[in-house]
Amino acid sequence: MAKLSETISLDEIIVDLPRRIHDAPARQVAKAPDRIALVEDGAFWTYGELNQRVTETATVLSSLGIRPGDRMIIVSENCIALAALLLAASKLDAWAIVANPRLSARELDQIRGHSGARRMLFTSGISKEAAAHAARYGAERRQVGPLAEIGVGPLNESAAVEPVVADPAKQVAVLIYTSGTTGTPKGVMLSHDNLLISARTTAHFRKMTEGDKIYLVLPISHIVGISLLIMTLMVGGTVRMVSKYDPAATAKAIAEEGVTILNGVPATYQRLLEYKSISGAQQFARGKLRLIAVAGAPLDLNLKSRVEQEFGLPLLNGYGITECSPGIAGVRFDAPRADQAVGTLLPGVEARVRTIDGIPTTRGEVGELHVRGRNVMLGYYRAPELTAKVIDSEGWFNTGDLARFDGDCLYIVGRTKEMIIRSGFNVYPAEIEAVLSSHKDVVQSAVVGRAADGNEEVVAFVQLLPGSCTTRDDLMEFVRFQLTSYKRPSEIIVLDALPATSTGKILKHKLAESLAGEAALAPATYLT
Incomplete structure (x- = not known):
């Protein structure tokens, strides 16, 4: 169990706390x-x-x-x-x-x-x-x-x-x-x-x-x-x-x-x-x-x-x-x-x-x-x-x-439901997204899993800067030496915009549904 990391106690912080938000x-x-x-x-x-x-x-x-x-x-x-x-x-x-x-x-x-x-x-x-x-x-x-x-x-x-x-x-x-x-x-x-x-x-x-x-x-x-x-x-x-x-x-x-x-x-x-x-x-x-x-x-x-x-x-x-x-x-x-x-x-x-x-x-x-x-x-x-x-x-x-x-520092790796199991290995989308999003032409990215012959594939969705000439080969080459083989995307899909909530949180279930043909997304270019 992680320890509380501060010497000051909660009771000290919440002295005279109001009883209602108004x-x-x-x-x-x-x-x-x-x-x-x-x-x-x-x-x-x-x-x-x-x-x-x-x-x-x-x-x-x-x-x-x-x-x-x-x-x-x-x-x-x-x-x-x-x-x-x-x-x-x-x-x-x-x-x-x-x-x-x-x-x-x-x-x-x-x-x-x-x-x-x-x-x-x-x-x-x-x-x-x-x-x-x-x-x-x-x-x-x-x-x-x-x-x-x-x-x-x-x-x-x-x-x-x-x-x-x-x-x-x-x-x-x-x-x-x-x-x-x-x-x-x-x-x-x-x-x-x-x-x-x-x-x-x-x-x-x-x-x-x-x-x-x-x-x-x-x-x-x-x-x-x-x-x-x-x-x-x-x-x-x-x-x-x-x-x-x-x-x-x-x-x-x-x-x-x-x-x-x-x-x-x-x-x-x-x-x-x-x-x-x-x-x-x-x-x-x-x-x-x-x-x-x-x-x-x-x-x-x-x-x-x-x-x-x-x-x-x-x-x-x-x-x-x-x-x-x-x-x-x-x-x-x-x-x-x-x-x-x-x-x-x-x-x-x-x-x-x-x-x-x-x-x-x-x-x-x-x-x-x-x-x-x-x-x-x-x-x-x-x-x-x-x-x-x-x-x-x-x-x-x-x-x-x-x-x-x-130590006492917390790292979030991903969502339990989003974890991809590929060839017996746990793959965390956040790690792949971090690599893709570090590319100079990538605005944002999202990674989901797709069932494939009793296994799971890694599928990446990316949004590029307007006017970008980045190609599939560019992106694949970019991740090749930064990710081990089982973490590399099997497919990269470029969207004009990734579906998101009003706060900007990407709706990954929409992306996963699109792979199964259950939802329509913004106009896309498929790089395979």
Whole structure:
């Protein structure tokens, strides 16, 4: 079992922890109500205004039939109105479900049906996708307290309330739907305690203060976006809301708006560098930027090096999962690394590595990562059998990720379900992807397995820079001396773009389905 790596204890970090996520800004409300809390294009709210307007919003939501224990879906891009609705739901002890407007009608219908939501709300003024969903559900556009142009969906009279408890460790704050590798959505129940502990711990090790301004481009419909919002409000910083990622706008905000922290997935930084190349800029102005962090997908060392050279800052890798609120491990602000490690465990998080059959591994050996702590979810909503499959009787959660420890430093090797067994050898896609993505013309890559005569083949999908003349022979030659024979791809497929979520995470199950002829992808060139 991996030891906790910090001398400071979790109890020391979470002293005076709020009991509900809407209480996260309370200290700053009392201390400096005129300080700016939230900013979006052309608008801002101070901490005092945030406090007052969340209360007003909660009052109107209550008049709209939202009760303690109800589920409430908010279909919205990142914006001030979304933050107000999320915190107002907490104030009512309702469960907030933040849904990305770019979900399909089918996906949104699945979430509504499974959750038994009381109402759906849409910030239709900020997004054409949200407006289209609002129209399809027959939502009425109206004022909700201080919030204008909110689509209010019909009341679900049959919605049943869930029990409400005072204990923040047992009361659900948000329900996040995640499909994982299966494509079937699961509702992750995260308590107020889950979210507040994870946010406070991460903020502590990033040395966040009220002087920080975070550029929130990762969607609040995902766990990282929610956590970043909560941690910034807890320390009294400023959240710069970003509805859709635009690398040109991001570069401008960093240079001119006093942004101090940028979080992203690898694709966030890849697109920034592409923009720089296309625009002909010499070098990005760093402004007040002091910390850049990445998570959500394997980090290519070539990309890491280029980003660090560009900004003159270490790119801090981290690891988390929705079911863990999300923080599990991270590279420390004061101890940057040059490799692909995801750092050391956060205080309060225990970890162990097991074989697929549940047998303890030897130190340094690859196996499934199990974690335990107050950051672990309450379970999957209305799916006790699924919960029992991933959380055992002692509270250990099986992440489904393959990992190893080197001392107290954690390395993520890949997903259990993505591991390819070729001629009896375990092949980890992340290793092959790292090699492919280090090629100067490869934007990103993804590797999946394909059944072949009782064996598995390695198939690589790559996205090349626009106008690239790279050939199959170039790529095969590039990997030949970097990978042993059983790890080399049998086939390379070039796509205009790899299918991905709104956060940039590649949808590997879509790629695997395409090999079986079950899904259509973007126009492709096949290099075999």
